Amino acid sequence: MNVIEVNNLVKKYNGITAVNDVSFAVQKGSIFGMLGPNGAGKSTTIECIIGLKKRDNGEVRILGLDPKLDNRKLYDMIGVQLQETSYQDKIKVYELCELFESMYENPLDYKSLLERFGLIEKSKSYVSQLSGGQRQKIAIILALISNPKIIFLDELTTGLDPKSRREMWECVKELRNEGRTIFMTTHYMEEAAYLCDQICIIDEGKIATIDTIDGVIEHADIDTLITFETKEDVMDLINEEISGISRIEKHNDTINIFSKREDLITDLVILMKDKRIKYKKINILRPGLEDAFLKLTGKTWKGEM
Numbered sequence: 036m037n038v039i040e041v042n043n044l045v046k047k048y049n050g051i052t053a054v055n056d057v058s059f060a061v062q063k064g065s066i067f068g069m070l071g072p073n074g075a076g077k078s079t080t081i082e083c084i085i086g087l088k089k090r091d092n093g094e095v096r097i098l099g100l101d102p103k104l105d106n107r108k109l110y111d112m113i114g115v116q117l118q119e120t121s122y123q124d125k126i127k128v129y130e131l132c133e134l135f136e137s138m139y140e141n142p143l144d145y146k147s148l149l150e151r152f153g154l155i156e157k158s159k160s161y162v163s164q165l166s167g168g169q170r171q172k173i174a175i176i177l178a179l180i181s182n183p184k185i186i187f188l189d190e191l192t193t194g195l196d197p198k199s200r201r202e203m204w205e206c207v208k209e210l211r212n213e214g215r216t217i218f219m220t221t222h223y224m225e226e227a228a229y230l231c232d233q234i235c236i237i238d239e240g241k242i243a244t245i246d247t248i249d250g251v252i253e254h255a256d257i258d259t260l261i262t263f264e265t266k267e268d269v270m271d272l273i274n275e276e277i278s279g280i281s282r283i284e285k286h287n288d289t290i291n292i293f294s295k296r297e298d299l300i301t302d303l304v305i306l307m308k309d310k311r312i313k314y315k316k317i318n319i320l321r322p323g324l325e326d327a328f329l330k331l332t333g334k335t336w337k338g339e340m
């Protein structure tokens with residue numbers, strides 16, 4: 036069952052198209068990740084979906100409701116963490132939580148949420164005194180107070196250290212395991228690969244692909260690379276005896292074989308054994324999300340883009 040449906044979404048800023056005919060659906064109880072570089076249109080997509088920004092074209096349904104028309108109803112059912120949330124300087128954690136609690140009809144008990152996220156002893160601290168990771172946990176807690184069915188997380192872990200990022204990942208998984216649906220955006224490929232059931236690669240406002248991680252990699256149709264070292268002249272032999280090679284190259288003693296056939300390595304090892312060819316450092320490199328991103332968008336992934 037789809038809990039988010041977006042069809043042909045378009046958003047322009049002063050004539051510049053930030054989100055260009057974007058369509059996708061998100062299944063109940065899944066983690067859906069939107070992955071793309073700076074300025075790809077991720078935040079704008081979230082803001083249009085939840086009704087914070089007016090879309091120029093297209094249809095959006097969240098739990099069957101149109102955020103443009105059923106704004107109020109939806110706010111009790113979704114939780115949102117936006118990228119640039121600034122809190123009042125002189126507000127304490129419990130005050131902020133109480134403020135959010137007062138906004139909903141059936142809020143969750145914020146104290147148990149603070150407990151769950153290991154922040155109960157920070158209850159009386161000023162939000163401004165919390166670490167980056169703790170502030171992001173507060174953002175999740177605030178998004179959870181309405182006991183939402185769907186949670187929108189916009190670059191939840193940007194700027195966090197690796198340990199805090201890992202902690203946030205576990206939090207997000209837990210939320211999914213409770214049956215909630217997560218829509219998240221991220222710059223981090225390993226985050227998308229670790230968390231997301233479905234991933235959507237967006238670039239310059241357009242979707243390059245939507246699939247599972249394995250599906251995205253498969254869709255990109257990239258060769259596996261098998262490398263090894265030998266001092267012997269084997270190029271002709273390999274070309275003659277082994278099928279399915281897209282490309283083979285030699286750099287000094289290193290041979291690189293590109294192929295769609297992962298089992299090519301088995302044939303290769305048998306061939307070398309039969310012909311008594313000495314080799315070392317045999318290795319297989321399967322394509323990853325990074326390679327798929329490059330193939331699908333023509334851009335190199337620079338980690339935190």
Ligand SMILES: Nc1ncnc2c1ncn2[C@@H]1O[C@H](COP(=O)(O)OP(=O)(O)OP(=O)(O)O)[C@@H](O)[C@H]1O
Pocket residue numbers: 048049053071072073074075076077078079080118222
């Ligand atoms: N309020 C605005 N007015 C004009 N242009 C905007 C506005 N907000 C975003 N844009 C532009 O729209 C495009 C998409 O921006 P958006 O913030 O949605 O991208 P993003 O993928 O979330 O990027 P980032 O990862 O840097 O947050 C960018 O070119 C951006 O400059």
